[in-house]
Amino acid sequence: MVHRIYVEKRAAFAQEAASKLADIRNVLGISGVKQLRILNRYDVEGVDDTLFSSCRYTVFAEPQTDETFDELPVGADAAFAVEYLPGQFDQRADACAQCIALLSRREAPLVRTARVYLLYGAVSEAESAAIRRDVINPVEAREAGLEPYATLAQKAETPARIPVLNGFCGMDEGALCGLMAEYGLAMELDDLLVLQAHFRSERRDPTLTELKLLDTYWSDHCRHTTFLTELDALEFFDSRAQKTYETYLNLRRELGVTKPVTLMDMATIGAKWLKKQGKLEKLDDSAEINACTVKTKISVDGEKQDWLVLFKNETHNHPTEIEPFGGAATCIGGAIRDPLAGRAFVYQAMRLTGAADPRRPYSETPPGKLPQRKIVTTAAAGYSSYGNQIGLATGLVDEIYHDGFLAKRMEIGAVVGAVPAANVRREEPAAGDVVLLLGGKTGRDGCGGATGSSKAHSLDSLAQCGAEVQKGNAPEERKLQRLFRNPEAELLIKRCNDFGAGGVSVAIGELANGVAVDLDRVPVKYEGLDGTELAISESQERMAVVVSAEDAARFVELAAEENLEATAVAHITSEPRLTMDWRGERIVDLPRSFLDSSGARKHAKATVEAPRTRECGEADDSFAERYVALVSNLNVCSKRGLSERFDSTVGAYSVLMPFGGKRQLTPPQAMAAKLPLLGGETNACTLMAWGYDPFLTEGSPYTGGYAAVVQSLCKLAATGAPLDERYLSFQEYFGKPGAEAARWGKPAAALLGALQAQLDYGVAAIGGKDSMSGSFGALDVPPTLVSFALAVGDAKTVLSPEFKRAGAKFVLLAPEYRADGLPEADSLNRLLEQVYELIASGKAQSAYAPGAGGVAEAVFKMGLGNGLGLRFHDSLSLEELFQPRLGAFAVELDDGEPVGTPLGETISQRELIWRGERIGLDALEIAYDDTLEKVFPTWTSVVDEPRPIPQTTVFERVKPRAKVAGKPRVLIPVFPGTNCEVESARAVERAGAIADVLVLQTSSAVVMGESLRAFANRLDRAQVLFLPGGFSNGDEPDGSGKFIAAFLRSAAASDALTRLLDERDGLILGVCNGFQALVKLGLVPYGRILEPARDLPTLTFNAIGRHQSHLVRTQVTSDRSPWLSLAGAGNIYTVPVSHGEGRFLCPPETLKQLAENGQIAAQYVDEQGVPSMDVRFNPSGSMEAVEAVTSPDGRILGKMGHSERIGAGLYKNVPGEYDMRLFESMVRYFA
Secondary structure, three states: OEEEEEEEEOHHHOHHHHHHHHHHHHOOOOOOEEEEEEEEEEEEEOOOHHHHHHOHHHHHOOOOOEEEEOOOOOOOOEEEEEEEOOOOOOHHHHHHHHHHHHHHOOOOOEEEEEEEEEEEEOOOHHHHHHHHHHHOOOOOEEEEOOOOOOOOOOOOOOOOOOOEOOOHHHOOHHHHHHHHHHHOOOOOHHHHHHHHHHHHHOOOOOEHHHHHHHHHHOOHHHHOOOOOOEEEEEEEOOHHHHHHHHHHHHHHHHHOOOOOOOHHHHHHHHHHHHHHOOOOOOEOOOOOOOOEEEEEEEEEOOEEEEEEEEEEEEEOHHHHHHOHHHHHHHHHHHHHHHHHHOOOEEEEEEEEEEEOOOOOOHHHOOOOOOOHHHHHHHHHHHHHHHHHHHOOEEEEEEEEEOHHHHOOOEEEEEEEEEEEHHHOOOOOOOOOOEEEEEEOOEOOOOOOHHHHHOOOEOHHHHOOOOOOOOOOOHHHHHHHHHHOOOHHHHOOOOEEEEOOOOHHHHHOOOOOOOEEEEHHHOOEOOOOOOHHHHHHOOOOOEEEEEEOHHHHHHHHHHHHHOOOOEEEEEEEOOOOEEEEEEOOEEEEEEEHHHHOOOOOOOEEEEEEOOOOOOOOOOOOOOHHHHHHHHHHOOOOOOOHHHHOOOOOOOOOOEOOOOOEOOOOOEOOOOEEEEOOOOOOOOOEEEEEEEEOOHHHHHHOHHHHHHHHHHHHHHHHHHOOOOOOOEEEEEEEEOOOOOOOHHHHHHHHHHHHHHHHHHHHHOOOEEEEEEEOOOEEOOEEOOOEEEEEEEEEEEHHHOOOOOOOOOOOEEEEEOOOEOOOOOEOHHHHHHHHHHHHHHHHOOOEEEEEOOOOOHHHHHHHHHHHOOOOEEEEOOOOOHHHHHOOOOOOEEEEEOOOOOOOEEEEEEEOOOEEEEOOEEEEHHHHHHHHHHOOOOOOOOOOOOOOOOOOOOOEOOOOOOOOOOOOOOOOEEEEEEOOOEOOHHHHHHHHHHOOOEEEEEEOOOOOHHHHHHHHHHHHHHHHOOOEEEEOOEOHHHHOOOOOOHHHHHHHHOHHHHHHHHHHHHHOOOEEEEEOHHHHHHHHHOHHHHOOOOOOOOOOOEEEOOOOOOOEEEEEEEEEOEOOOHHHOOOOOOOEEEEEEEEOOOEEEOOHHHHHHHHHOOOEEEEEEOOOOOEOOOOOOOOOOOHHHEEEEEOOOOOEEEEOOOOOOOOOOOOOOOOOOOOOOHHHHHHHHHO
């Protein structure tokens, strides 16, 4: 029997429905729709009536915010339902099944979900169809029926044998072209001819799997075929590019390079040359490099340690273009797995994207395209959802706007990881070694992703892209990260590869020269996959590791401890061939030499055209008019509404916040984070910045490539990065070059410009990613070469760009310039040294590397953070103020000997003054904020200000009946989706307690039962339970903390909780996701587990309707709790927040009683220390600004702010007192 339930948010909480209705009316222009209701539909098979009923308000809904229906409400003028396409991962259904299994202690039932849309009003069929098109992206979803299901079981058809392409070896060119069209191949005719010649030599026809596998293996995405195309002739109409090309040819001769001239050679020769000059001594050379890897030596508690730092930039342009959420989510997921394959823990990310103007009406969207607004907002939701869930701090987010990105979106994730060098073992795999497939299971999602990303697209081709986009499962990848931080597991790995483009065929096929794969052993999400799908599926969250046969069993055990499945699917052979067997037949048998040939050798000619002069706008506008136009420009305006949905503090490594100053408004130009230690302390950090200007690069790709390197290096320098450990990685993105020499000339020119910059500044590009299919019909993306610059530095010298004080001298430090406007290299090198010395000596208080907006942009942004203005020096002309300043620095100086050219003096008034003209910063800030406010909102409607809650200072708190001998033990359970356990354990141990981290197993009912018993046993040995933050099963089904609450409601867990509280006077802390679970259980504020009820307090979705991440100020309202004995009532602390559901709500009478009892532990307050409903200070819209609540006696504390994310040298650009001394207070309680 299939049980069905519908769940709908009550009107006061139906933010999604209200937002979508506004879009329908204002964006789609369909005014006849008066009301929209959105319901979640759950169908469950394999449970009885009693169990299903018990799940109504523990799994499916919350009585405080939701209404439930057994039948679909009637009366709508139109109704439709939406579900994922078969084979797509449905995190909501998966989480729902796990919660039910946990409650029932039986195997997970079948669950299917859908979303139902009910439209009310005069809606024509055409309008209804337009709404459906807006809601349903056919690449990932389809319209579902409204009728009940008889069963959810989907009988998988037994797949047919893999066919042999009989007659292939005898096909003429016409037949081969027909084959290309029939199978949608990315390879070209000359590749097929090479393939045909090979199989003729083997005297057999290929199987379909071999054809598809080679199409993937030889795709541009996997084998960089465009970058490896031989450039037979280059013609130059740019003398600078020609001169650098001659330098390039000289380098080839000096290095003894004889292979053909290619874009790849241009991209990599700079590093080869600089290495020969002795400038890359710290480069880590290995046959197994999945990311840029460098050696560094850091100090940990005064002891020198060898570490490896890995960084990587990854794109998912095509997938994000056609399915923005999944494409962007798996962009960051894939970026993480590259350094992870090098055993590194990835601890910081940068997101850089490109789009056309998202404010344009939907009606201007070209056929076959999604509207830009939908792409930018949905992609931001996808990337942030994955990154936030996995627990990756995003240090910098920016989006570049240019009409060319209408051709195809740019979606880049750049990440940094690190690992102790002693934990990395690299050995050549030997015959008999075992290949383990680790992590997620295989499905049809992502089949053809590599080839799809390698093609230029048209309206017709997009219709065939449905299976190409993978679905991410961040909690699964978090488990992989945990396993790879275990030195024992790391040291068993000889070689590792992540599952990205090409799936099994590439990830396993690349591990060694000889590999034999048994496809029948590949774990699958569902039955019915054939051998070809198993070979090329790009399902996410999978890794392939090579271990010795004798180590395989132990590695499987270690994986199981992290709730991961590890399966032996292949072994290394002595014969250099890749073979794959499926159902007793060999469906792939290819020699390594042929695989690695990458198909037919490609040839092209390139013409580098003369640079085009960049057109400038009218310069007759006044000082104020030019400033308003500047700050309103899409590429200058505020991106805060975009950035603040990304968690920037998870892990407690971030040295800089994405916005600085006491007002948190000045964006830094680089991100910085301390290396991710599991124990001990260090000041070692990494810094990363980017450089690229699409308008400059489209005028001259050579100039753009050179300038990108300069911009990235100058941004690093302005942030205090030292000059001795700097590295580059490039991202190239161009239209499909085809056979036109001028189109080939664009990437050639950009790479030559970047090469010249590498040689000029002695910094090498040691990695990169090319994407050469940025075309849609006649549209091309702008020529793109993004330079990512990374440095290893010291957190003590990291500098943020916000003005620090009034009365400071503000100067310009600029290099000498060449006739073409680029900086003179020797001059800029001297300047970079000067800037570092100013910062390291403390003489520079802030610094900014001006971009296209010149000094004017720098001054405005530097003043935002602390609300300071500037009186410009009278010598400055308007042209000097607004002109681009590549390679220059705007510097706020401490008192001392002045340097550079005077620009002015900082002032306390919020205004800019130039030659007597004044413009208020408030007016500029409004223009700056309003440009993208309707796309990425930062404001909510202001409700009544909260009443101050009387402070409660307690001198006699509850005490334990028995003191603890030695250190108190703190149990920190790790549920699926938990991502804060490491910083939580470090905070506990710094305070002098013992952190006991327990990873809970959920793979089956039996294993879950064992986990429950282990939890109870470990809790019985502990004095404290700490529920850390994260995303309990991805905050699904449609609500946070449900899985944790279901776990703790079980008899074994709840009995252990009772013993902790009643028999041993223990303590409980829940932070963020943990707080949400405590509230759902009733432990906060009642101190005991209660059944869900409508009048109980809850934590629901933020009033702004999205995730919020920044720093807030919270005031301790009551120190009744033992957790707050050292915090002090009335004291204000700065605390990181990062949550989507932190809005505390309860009946007014309940809140009054909690306040009178001293159970409101903390409130969100503004800059004056006053409780506030302003979203800048109260990010969730929590009633009466409540941030933290306790049980009646204070022994249980729940809070949204991450008070465990503390440490020396963090969040340097936002002043505040960060340590509430929660954990010291806990230790003191037991002393």
